[in-house]
Structures are given as C-alpha cells and as structure tokens.
Amino acid sequence: MLLNPVISKLAGKRVVLASASPRRQDILSNVGLRFEVVPSWFKETLDKSMFSAPYEYAVETAKQKALEVARRMHVKHLKTPDIVIGADTIVTLEDAILEKPFDKQDAYNMLSRLSGKEHSVFTGVAIVHCTSQEDNQLETDIIDFYEETKVKFAELSEDLLWEYIDSGEPMDKAGGYGIQALGGMLVESVHGDFLNVVGFPLNHFCKKLAEMYYRPAKHTIHRVKHDSIPYVESFENLSDVEKDCSTSSKTCEAKKGVHDGVCKTRGSGSSVPCTPRLQNGLEETPPHCSQKLAKIFDLLDGFKASKTLFAASKLKVFDKLKDKGALKAMEIADKINASVHRTERLLDACVALGLLEKTHQVYRNTELANMYLVSDAPFSFHEYINYSNDHLWSHFTHLDSTIVEGRGPHETPHKKTCDGTHGPEVEERCMRVNHCTLKITARDIVTAFDLSKYSSACDLGGGTGALAHELVGTYPEIKVNVFDLPEIIKHSSLFQPENLDFRRLTFTSGNFIEDALPAADLYILSRVIHDLPDEKLNHLLRKVSDACHPGKSGLLIAEIILDEDKKEPRGLLQALTINEEGKQRSGTEYKKLLENHGFNRIQIKTTGNLLDAIFAVRR
Numbered sequence: 344m345l346l347n348p349v350i351s352k353l354a355g356k357r358v359v360l361a362s363a364s365p366r367r368q369d370i371l372s373n374v375g376l377r378f379e380v381v382p383s384w385f386k387e388t389l390d391k392s393m394f395s396a397p398y399e400y401a402v403e404t405a406k407q408k409a410l411e412v413a414r415r416m417h418v419k420h421l422k423t424p425d426i427v428i429g430a431d432t433i434v435t436l437e438d439a440i441l442e443k444p445f446d447k448q449d450a451y452n453m454l455s456r457l458s459g460k461e462h463s464v465f466t467g468v469a470i471v472h473c474t475s476q477e478d479n480q481l482e483t484d485i486i487d488f489y490e491e492t493k494v495k496f497a498e499l500s501e502d503l504l505w506e507y508i509d510s511g512e513p514m515d516k517a518g519g520y521g522i523q524a525l526g527g528m529l530v531e532s533v534h535g536d537f538l539n540v541v542g543f544p545l546n547h548f549c550k551k552l553a554e555m556y557y558r559p560a561k562h563t564i565h566r567v568k569h570d571s572i573p574y575v576e577s578f579e580n581l582s583d584v585e586k587d588c589s590t591s592s593k594t595c596e597a598k599k600g601v602h603d604g605v606c607k608t609r610g611s612g613s614s615v616p617c618t619p620r621l622q623n624g625l626e627e628t629p630p631h632c633s634q635k636l637a638k639i640f641d642l643l644d645g646f647k648a649s650k651t652l653f654a655a656s657k658l659k660v661f662d663k664l665k666d667k668g669a670l671k672a673m674e675i676a677d678k679i680n681a682s683v684h685r686t687e688r689l690l691d692a693c694v695a696l697g698l699l700e701k702t703h704q705v706y707r708n709t710e711l712a713n714m715y716l717v718s719d720a721p722f723s724f725h726e727y728i729n730y731s732n733d734h735l736w737s738h739f740t741h742l743d744s745t746i747v748e749g750r751g752p753h754e755t756p757h758k759k760t761c762d763g764t765h766g767p768e769v770e771e772r773c774m775r776v777n778h779c780t781l782k783i784t785a786r787d788i789v790t791a792f793d794l795s796k797y798s799s800a801c802d803l804g805g806g807t808g809a810l811a812h813e814l815v816g817t818y819p820e821i822k823v824n825v826f827d828l829p830e831i832i833k834h835s836s837l838f839q840p841e842n843l844d845f846r847r848l849t850f851t852s853g854n855f856i857e858d859a860l861p862a863a864d865l866y867i868l869s870r871v872i873h874d875l876p877d878e879k880l881n882h883l884l885r886k887v888s889d890a891c892h893p894g895k896s897g898l899l900i901a902e903i904i905l906d907e908d909k910k911e912p913r914g915l916l917q918a919l920t921i922n923e924e925g926k927q928r929s930g931t932e933y934k935k936l937l938e939n940h941g942f943n944r945i946q947i948k949t950t951g952n953l954l955d956a957i958f959a960v961r962r
C-alpha cells in the first residue's frame with residue numbers, strides 16, 4: 344500500500360525519470376514510484392540571458408531534458424513512455440545562477456560567495472505526458488512548475504571550505520554543495536521544501552499529480568485542501584486506505600501513516616521505522632520496497648515479454664487481426680489452430696504489452712502492431728522478430744557458455760551466419776532481416792548530412808540495396824552502385840521496388856577485401872565496420888581512403904554508436920551478439936579510426952533510430 348495515493352495513479356504506467364541524479368531517484372523511489380531511469384543527453388547550455396527570471400531557465404532545462412528522453416525512447420526503442428519526468432536544480436545568489444562547479448577553484452568561488460548569506464535553490468520540474476499518434480508521431484503534453492527554497496549558509500572558514508571541497512562532494516552539485524550529506528554542515532537555516540534543495544520538490548510534484556489525476560466530478564468532493572497533497576477522502580475511486588480516511592484530516596494523515604518519520608503499517612497497528620533502527624543490538628531490516636525492486640522485476644520479466652511478442656508473431660496473430668479487423672479469442676484460436684484457453688492468455692498478454700487492444704472480449708491490433716508487426720506492412724519487423732526468436736534467442740540462451748568459451752553468435756551451433764557460407768536459404772533470410780531493419784532507419788541515415796553534392800556513391804556490403812533506394816529517392820542527381828559478395832547480389836532482385844530506376848541503381852558482385860573498389864565520390868559502409876576484425880577493417884579503410892579524391896570524396900557510415908560513457912544498454916546488449924573479433928565503438932573511437940585513415944571534417948549524428956550516422960571527408 345502506498346503512503347501517497349497520488350503516486351499509485353502512476354502504477355501500471357511506463358514512467359521515466361530523465362535524470363541520472365541518485366538523489367532524485369532516491370526521493371521518488373522512497374515514496375513508491377516505479378520508474379525507469381534514462382538520463383537525458385540534453386546539455387545544460389541554454390542561454391541564461393534569454394530568461395527574465397532564473398527559475399524560467401531551470402524549468403526550460405527540465406522540459407528540454409524530459410523531451411529529449413521522450414523523443415529518443417519513442418523513436419529509438421519503439422517503446423513510448425507514458426510519462427517522462429525532467430528536473431533541473433539551480434542555486435541563485437543575487438540573480439547570478441550557480442550550477443555545478445567545473446573544478447575545485449570554481450567550487451571555492453561558489454561556496455565563498457554563499458558563505459554567511461541566504462541564497463535560493465530553484466528546481467524546475469517538467470512532467471511530460473507522451474502519446475503515440477496514429478502516424479507514429481509523438482504527441483506530448485507538458486506540465487511544468489518550479490519550487491524555491493531559501494537556504495542560509497553559516498560563515499565558512501577557509502579551512503572548512505577547502506576540507507569540504509577536498510571531500511569531492513561539491514563537484515556534481517548545483518551551487519557546489521549537497522545539503523543531504525557533508526554539505527549539511529554549512530547550512531544554518533532552510534526556509535521551504537528541504538527535498539527541493541536535495542534535488543526534487545516532492546510535495547509540489549505530488550500536488551501537480553493530484554491536480555492531473557484527481558479531476559473529480561463536483562458531487563464526489565467532500566473536502567479539498569488546496570494547499571497540500573489532497574487528502575485521500577476527497578474523491579471517489581479510492582483505494583481501501585483512502586476510503587478509510589473519512590474523518591478529520593489529522594486522523595486521515597495518521598492513517599496514511601505519515602507521522603514523525605514513522606511509517607505505519609496498516610492493519611497491524613504496528614509502527615515500522617522508515618530507516619533501519621537498532622533494536623537489542625540487531626539491525627532491523629526495513630520493509631522491502633517493491634518499487635526499488637522494479638528494475639529487477641522488469642529484467643526478470645523481459646524475456647517473457649519478448650517471447651510473447653515472438654509467439655504472437657510466429658502464430659501470425661497480427662496478420663489474422665489485420666485481415667479481419669477484430670476477432671474473439673475463440674475465432675483467433677480457430678484460425679491459428681490452437682487451444683482457445685491458451686490463445687486467450689497470449690492475447691491478454693499482448694494487450695498488456697500494448698500490442699493489441701481489447702473491448703468486450705474482442706481483440707484488435709494496435710496502431711503499432713499494424714505498422715510494424717503485420718508481416719506484409721511496408722515497415723514490418725516480422726522478419727527480424729522471427730530471426731530474434733529462431734537465432735538470437737538461442738544465442739542468448741547459451742550466453743553464459745559463449746562468454747566462458749569466447750564464442751560469438753556466428754560460432755554457436757544454434758546460429759547460422761549471414762556471411763554467405765551457409766547456402767542460399769540462409770543468405771536470403773539474412774538479407775530479409777537486414778532489409779526490414781535498414782528500411783526503418785535508411786531515411787534518417789541518408790538525410791543526417793547534406794549529400795546533394797555527390798553524383799556517384801558506392802554502398803560497400805550494401806546487401807539488398809535498401810540504403811541505396813533511399814539515397815536515390817532523396818537525391819535526384821545521385822547514381823548508386825551496391826557492391827556485395829556474389830552470393831548476396833544474386834538474390835538482390837527479390838528486394839527491388841517495382842518503380843526502381845535502374846539507370847541510377849546498379850549492383851556489382853565483388854569482395855571488398857580482395858577486389859578493386861568501384862569508383863565513386865561517396866563511399867558507404869552500413870553495418871559493416873562493427874563486424875570486421877581490426878586487420879580486415881584497417882585494410883578496407885585504407886582501400887577506401889586510397890580510392891577517395893582528397894578534399895572531395897566522402898565516407899558515410901551507419902552503425903550503432905555507443906555513448907561516450909558506454910552506459911546506454913542498447914549498443915551494449917547488441918555487442919553481446921556480434922563476432923568475437925568485431926567491436927561496437929563510441930563516437931570518439933570512430934573519429935580516431937577515421938582520422939588514422941586520412942579522413943577529417945568528421946561529423947557524428949545520433950539519429951534516434953536503429954542506426955546512427957557518421958560522415959567524413961578525405962583529407
């Protein structure tokens with residue numbers, strides 16, 4: 344049971360905190376909010392002079408942080424969050440904004456300015472509600488606010504200041520101090536929300552949630568206390584604790600359990616300290632907080648969700664529903680020749696995962712399923728889903744032994760490769776898998792940079808030509824040559840759209856390691872680099888570099904680019920599937936690699952789609 348019923352309104356929603364701050368994470372998880380943490384890539388570099396008041400800057404930064412994460416998650420992972428929470432905390436002193444110090448001297452300058460004075464701490468918060476529209480556009484609804492707390496510092500001696508700076512604590516904190524830890528020593532008084540100074544104004548946040556989620560009909564309101572988080576007896580549709588609270592606000596507050604830092608366990612009448620306490624010399628274990636375990640639960644359940652998608656796709660559930668529009672479980676079971684009872688469970692699980700909708704026992708595809716899961720949809724993932732089920736799944740099943748034995752997926756007995764050595768059926772299937780994923784991302788790759796000045800391009804290892812199609816469609820002057828191994832090129836005709844202009848798109852058989860490269864003024868390497876061992880890669884890049892005209896020819900690369908800290912899961916999980924000798928790289932690593940081969944003017948673009956783009960010019 345949650346202490347704050349407003350928080351329970353978010354249960355079952357995909358809530359994301361767009362902040363890496365462990366303090367914000369603690370504040371929110373301590374009150375039972377279940378959320379994922381996706382740190383924002385938005386840089387805190389807005390021009391402060393554009394804002395008439397400091398809090399406006401904090402609110403705008405919070406908003407941009409949350410929006411960046413919402414957009415990235417919507418496109419990149421094709422899983423749109425319901426709510427993204429962004430926050431930005433700043434310290435202001437006499438209208439100057441103090442953010443995180445750059446170095447110790449900066450921390451010293453900040454803290455000595457704060458010494459003996461009162462300053463303001465503002466946290467801007469943005470709550471972004473996301474919905475995916477029919478055309479897969481992201482629609483966002485933003486609620487933002489700020490909270491101000493005044494903090495007075497004691498007079499700080501030089502020794503104390505430097506001791507505190509040397510502790511390292513100031514470096515990642517606005518104003519150069521953390522009130523919840525050693526920095527508490529510096530503070531004489533606080534006026535306002537203490538948690539706001541820590542980094543998140545919880546009380547104001549809950550009030551905002553209450554405004555959003557409790558929009559009661561007038562007759563349901565018994566009492567609303569506007570200056571606090573609404574008392575739970577105020578509205579209908581309340582949980583048992585809420586309904587119990589029908590007397591005075593004080594009683595209700597006690598029943599809700601917030602009293603002198605003690606959490607009251609409902610029903611038992613006993614009180615459990617919020618923090619572990621020593622009793623008879625033994626440390627008492629705090630009650631387990633399921634919200635804190637949410638991440639682990641999600642990881643434990645991740646494979647069940649994947650397998651549910653795989654099974655529904657393999658059984659062509661989405662295809663049947665696309666054809667018929669809406670069907671009952673019994674009708675679907677009949678069409679896929681399966682048990683009614685089990686089919687119903689599968690369908691309900693798909694509803695829970697947002698793949699199907701259900702009304703009055705009738706199931707329909709969601710827009711997402713129609714766009715990406717139906718097997719003949721223009722941008723269908725069907726092939727990739729089946730490949731994940733049949734091949735990647737078995738690789739991950741044996742992940743522990745592949746790690747111990749140092750084998751890559753291509754060396755497992757369960758996985759057949761796309762390197763053209765396993766016969767036409769496998770080659771064709773791999774081409775279908777690559778084709779469907781490249782189609783989704785090709786437009787973002789070819790428009791990531793202005794390539795209009797190039798008249799000829801050669802897509803090395805270009806496979807089905809999916810990227811070449813997009814290039815030809817985007818740049819009216821360009822001619823593209825798709826270069827790949829003969830066993831791949833022989834299947835390429837299967838993938839060509841009907842209206843293709845073969846005067847501008849040609850296919851050439853060859854081996855980019857052994858043969859001369861066709862002439863072109865733009866070379867393309869899409870999903871080729873990460874799979875090559877260093878020696879082959881350096882050989883290939885040397886050949887490309889030699890084939891380029893200095894100062895003129897370009898190189899376009901499409902790959903997953905790891906974030907610089909190498910913390911983002913997508914690329915790292917993908918790295919588990921590539922060959923032992925292959926490698927995923929960060930932007931800086933790609934830059935270095937290309938510079939070593941005579942390229943400069945290197946630009947890197949994270950597209951937010953499945954693949955990112957790099958463009959470089961031959962020096």
Ligand SMILES: C[S@@+](CC[C@H](N)C(=O)[O-])C[C@H]1O[C@@H](n2cnc3c(N)ncnc32)[C@H](O)[C@@H]1O
Nearest residue numbers: 777781804805806827828831854855856869870
């Ligand atoms: C992972 S696939 C990428 C295909 C396509 N570029 C894409 O992004 O979907 C790698 C491609 O490189 C081709 N390839 C591998 N080694 C090659 C070589 N030595 N010469 C030419 N092509 C090669 C493969 O046949 C395959 O089509």
